[in-house]
Amino acid sequence: MTNAPPFLRFPSGGVLWENLFIGGVYLTTQVQEYAVFVYNLRARVWSKLNYHDAELNSRNTSWNFSFFNAEHAKYVLLGSSSSSTSLLSDYNDRIINFTSLLEMDIAGYGIVPHTTYSGLSQNLGISMLQDGLADIEIACFDRRRQDDFESDASDASSVAEDSASFTTRTRRIGVLSKVLEKRWGDYFVALTAAASTAARRHSSHASADSGGDAPADGNNSRSRVLFIPERYEIVAALVQWFYTDVLDPSWDVEVLSGLLGLARTYKIPALQREVVLRMHEFLDKDRGAQSDRIPAPPDAAVSLRDSIFYAAAAVGETGLLKHGQG
Incomplete structure (x- = not known):
C-alpha cells in the first residue's frame, strides 16, 4: 500500500464519510511527534495531516492520546502543550498527559x-x-x-x-x-x-x-x-x-453566504453543513484553476476566495477559514 503511515504507537482513529483516520505516537531518531494520517477509501490513497501549529510541533509538548469526533468532524488530541520533559521521555516512562486538548478541524484540510x-x-x-x-x-x-x-x-x-x-x-x-x-x-x-x-x-x-x-x-x-x-x-x-x-447548483457565493448567515442565525444545522460543503467545493475548484488564471488588478472586485473567507469569518466557520488560507 503506497504512502502507508509508519509504525504508530498507541494508535486510535475513526471513519468519516469515505475517509479512515489514524493517529498515534511516531518516534524515530529524527522525529518525535503525534502523527495523524487519513486514508481515502475511494481513491485508496494515504496522506498525512500536517498540522502547522506551534503547540503540536514544539519539542516541549507531549501529545499521547487521541480520539475522533465524527459528529463535528474533529480529531481531538490529549496531552500537554507545555511539558517539562519530551514526548520520547514520557513514552519511555509510560506517562500519559491529560492537561491540554487540541482540536484538528478536518474540514480545514479540504476533506x-x-x-x-x-x-x-x-x-x-x-x-x-x-x-x-x-x-x-x-x-x-x-x-x-x-x-x-x-x-x-x-x-x-x-x-x-x-x-x-x-x-x-x-x-x-x-x-x-x-x-x-x-x-x-x-x-x-x-x-x-x-x-x-x-x-x-x-x-x-x-x-x-x-x-x-x-x-x-x-x-x-x-x-x-x-x-x-x-x-x-x-x-x-x-x-x-x-x-x-x-442546494441549487446555480447559486453563487453571494447567495450561499446569505444562506450561511441565515442557517447560523435561525438554527438550521443541516443547511449550514450543506452550504459549508458547497463552499469547500468552490475553494477546491478555485485552487485548481489558479495556475491558469491571469492575476487580477489591485482594484478588482472581491475574489471568490475572499467572499467565502468573509462569510466564514462572520459565522465562525474555522474549517472554511483554514481551507481558504491553505
Missing part, C-alpha cells in the same frame, strides 16, 4: 463528502412552490423596492409615512407551514409562536387606543406572517431549500 443532488426531490419541491399552496407568508426585503425607498428618503413627505413605506419595500413568499415545521423543526414553531404573541399584543393595543374590543384569538394561534430581515433572493433560496432539500 469533505461528495454532495449528490436528487433531481426528483428538487423537481417535486419546485412544483409544490409553483402550485401556490400556502397557509402562511414569509416577509422579506425586496432589493429593488428598498433601493427605490432609499432614493426617496431625502423627501420629508416620504419619511413621514414610515409604516406604509415599510410595506412597499417588502415582499412576501407563500409557504406551507407543515413543510417548514418538518424541515425547520422546533425553532420554526417558536418563531411563529413569538410572532403570534406580538401580533395579538399589537391588536390589543390598537383596539384599546380606538376604544373598541380586542379581537378574539380564535382557533388559529399561529401567526400568518413571519418576517425575515434579509433580501428576497436569499429568503427565496432558503424557501426553495426547505422544499427541495438540495
Whole structure:
C-alpha cells in the first residue's frame, strides 16, 4: 500500500464519510511527534495531516492520546502543550498527559463528502412552490423596492409615512407551514409562536387606543406572517431549500453566504453543513484553476476566495477559514 503511515504507537482513529483516520505516537531518531494520517477509501490513497501549529510541533509538548469526533468532524488530541520533559521521555516512562486538548478541524484540510443532488426531490419541491399552496407568508426585503425607498428618503413627505413605506419595500413568499415545521423543526414553531404573541399584543393595543374590543384569538394561534430581515433572493433560496432539500447548483457565493448567515442565525444545522460543503467545493475548484488564471488588478472586485473567507469569518466557520488560507 503506497504512502502507508509508519509504525504508530498507541494508535486510535475513526471513519468519516469515505475517509479512515489514524493517529498515534511516531518516534524515530529524527522525529518525535503525534502523527495523524487519513486514508481515502475511494481513491485508496494515504496522506498525512500536517498540522502547522506551534503547540503540536514544539519539542516541549507531549501529545499521547487521541480520539475522533465524527459528529463535528474533529480529531481531538490529549496531552500537554507545555511539558517539562519530551514526548520520547514520557513514552519511555509510560506517562500519559491529560492537561491540554487540541482540536484538528478536518474540514480545514479540504476533506469533505461528495454532495449528490436528487433531481426528483428538487423537481417535486419546485412544483409544490409553483402550485401556490400556502397557509402562511414569509416577509422579506425586496432589493429593488428598498433601493427605490432609499432614493426617496431625502423627501420629508416620504419619511413621514414610515409604516406604509415599510410595506412597499417588502415582499412576501407563500409557504406551507407543515413543510417548514418538518424541515425547520422546533425553532420554526417558536418563531411563529413569538410572532403570534406580538401580533395579538399589537391588536390589543390598537383596539384599546380606538376604544373598541380586542379581537378574539380564535382557533388559529399561529401567526400568518413571519418576517425575515434579509433580501428576497436569499429568503427565496432558503424557501426553495426547505422544499427541495438540495442546494441549487446555480447559486453563487453571494447567495450561499446569505444562506450561511441565515442557517447560523435561525438554527438550521443541516443547511449550514450543506452550504459549508458547497463552499469547500468552490475553494477546491478555485485552487485548481489558479495556475491558469491571469492575476487580477489591485482594484478588482472581491475574489471568490475572499467572499467565502468573509462569510466564514462572520459565522465562525474555522474549517472554511483554514481551507481558504491553505
